[in-house]
Amino acid sequence: MSPVAMCLEELIPSNHSKSYIYSILIRTALVVSTLIVGLSVPFFGLVMSLIGSLLTMLVTLILPCACFLSILREKITRLQGALCIIIISVGAVSCSFGTYSALSKIVESLKH
Numbered sequence: 001m002s003p004v005a006m007c008l009e010e011l012i013p014s015n016h017s018k019s020y021i022y023s024i025l026i027r028t029a030l031v032v033s034t035l036i037v038g039l040s041v042p043f044f045g046l047v048m049s050l051i052g053s054l055l056t057m058l059v060t061l062i063l064p065c066a067c068f069l070s071i072l073r074e075k076i077t078r079l080q081g082a083l084c085i086i087i088i089s090v091g092a093v094s095c096s097f098g099t100y101s102a103l104s105k106i107v108e109s110l111k112h
Contacts, residue, residue: 001030046106053098061091 008026012019038044065084069076076084 005030050102053102057091057095062088
């Protein structure tokens, strides 16, 4: 939430003498709104688990190696290529297990 709060805080004029109060109010409102969304949306934790399992592995393991292979295709050694392929494979397997686990818990919760 810090990037959102910082963007909103930039909208406050800097010459305002009590800008720190607005900063506290903005951050408090963001936390409270997140709490309200978390409590009101059914299966919020499970949906976040699904999104996390998909995106975390994609952003941290799969995409960096895929971009590295794509950009430096002719300049990498066999060892670097093999390591990237192994990392992408581990990321894909982890992503698959995490996604399956989250989806199975969502389906199980929907049945009850």
